[in-house]
Amino acid sequence: MQLRYQFRLYPTPGQQRSLARAFGCARTVFNDALRARQEAHGAGLSYIKDTDLQKQVITAAKRTAERSWLTEVSSVVLIQALSDLNTAYRNFFASVSGERKGRKVAPPRFRSRKDRRQAIRFTRNGFRLRPNGRLKLAKVGDVRVRWSRDLPSEPSSVTVIKDAAGRYFASFVVEITDGPLPEAAAEVGIDLGLTHFAVTSDGRKITSPKFLRRAERRLRKAQQALSRKQKGSKNRRKAVARVARLHARVADARRDHHHKLSTRLIRDNQAVYVEDLAVNGLARTRLAKSVHDAGWSQFVTMLEYKAARYGRTFARVDRWFPSSKLCRACGTVARAMPLDVREWACPCGAVHDRDINAANNILAAGRADRLNACGGTVSPPA
Numbered sequence: 001m002q003l004r005y006q007f008r009l010y011p012t013p014g015q016q017r018s019l020a021r022a023f024g025c026a027r028t029v030f031n032d033a034l035r036a037r038q039e040a041h042g043a044g045l046s047y048i049k050d051t052d053l054q055k056q057v058i059t060a061a062k063r064t065a066e067r068s069w070l071t072e073v074s075s076v077v078l079i080q081a082l083s084d085l086n087t088a089y090r091n092f093f094a095s096v097s098g099e100r101k102g103r104k105v106a107p108p109r110f111r112s113r114k115d116r117r118q119a120i121r122f123t124r125n126g127f128r129l130r131p132n133g134r135l136k137l138a139k140v141g142d143v144r145v146r147w148s149r150d151l152p153s154e155p156s157s158v159t160v161i162k163d164a165a166g167r168y169f170a171s172f173v174v175e176i177t178d179g180p181l182p183e184a185a186a187e188v189g190i191d192l193g194l195t196h197f198a199v200t201s202d203g204r205k206i207t208s209p210k211f212l213r214r215a216e217r218r219l220r221k222a223q224q225a226l227s228r229k230q231k232g233s234k235n236r237r238k239a240v241a242r243v244a245r246l247h248a249r250v251a252d253a254r255r256d257h258h259h260k261l262s263t264r265l266i267r268d269n270q271a272v273y274v275e276d277l278a279v280n281g282l283a284r285t286r287l288a289k290s291v292h293d294a295g296w297s298q299f300v301t302m303l304e305y306k307a308a309r310y311g312r313t314f315a316r317v318d319r320w321f322p323s324s325k326l327c328r329a330c331g332t333v334a335r336a337m338p339l340d341v342r343e344w345a346c347p348c349g350a351v352h353d354r355d356i357n358a359a360n361n362i363l364a365a366g367r368a369d370r371l372n373a374c375g376g377t378v379s380p381p382a
């Protein structure tokens, strides 16, 4: 399977200028190609051949006065920008036809120099790893990298990213071939909630770490301060930069936390079941912001690819039952359950922690789905 490994880059001021030029050229090619496709569509032609499009927006464009500067950057970067557009269209069409599941994908939109994230991609013939640890990028030079871990194999491509905080990163795509972990006895259901980040069926409640909550608080304050600054003022510019920096730090800390937690859950369990977020009603309520902040989908994505990597079972439980209201002892469904009820007693005598009960119901449903898929039968709770 393919994985991404990301490292911080430290380009010199000269290299930063070359990268800025490459970001700009890739953006121009992407936008020219998008415009060409839209115009073709408007003229009743549904399709332009990729080779024709490449000729038009790269090869021929380089010979014109207003696009001659495209020759200043690596053509690998320009061709990859076209391939990005193709991927964006493919995802959009697959989403429209229903072939692609999940959230609806919007049609490709024009890129802007004001986008929070600028990126270009180099394939095999556009970059090289130097013996001295530098990353050679075509028409940019040898860029300094902070290697925070080893690459497991030769990367097939690298995306160079500049984020809103002005930091540079190299994101390598590498092929991973390591096999499954030794079998584990345990299986686990996970309830993603608001009071805790996650609660597991074995009774563990996981909150986000303190430093992350502190950083999030600082970010909120910085955002409030920003909203009070005069438009166009120097202080506003400073406040924007501060928010971007804090934002990047929070995102990093959160990703790190998700990595540690997902690795542990996959290592300790043979099967991991999570309720399907798409059917989780919370995502559509006024709590949506905190749902988004909790970064569940990032975490669930990590669980999924790590499970595939280490030979574990991962499944989203399509939750047709009210997991927090269903008594896992007797199968009775409690009538109402406002969010502030953390513990409840069933008429059968069982006393439940709301979230641990929900996690156990998710585990049971996940197992049942799996047995059904294997041709087994599931009997309803007695």
Ligand SMILES: [Zn+2]
Residues within 6 Å of the ligand: 327, 328, 329, 330, 331, 332, 346, 347, 348, 349, 350
């Ligand atoms: Zn009961």
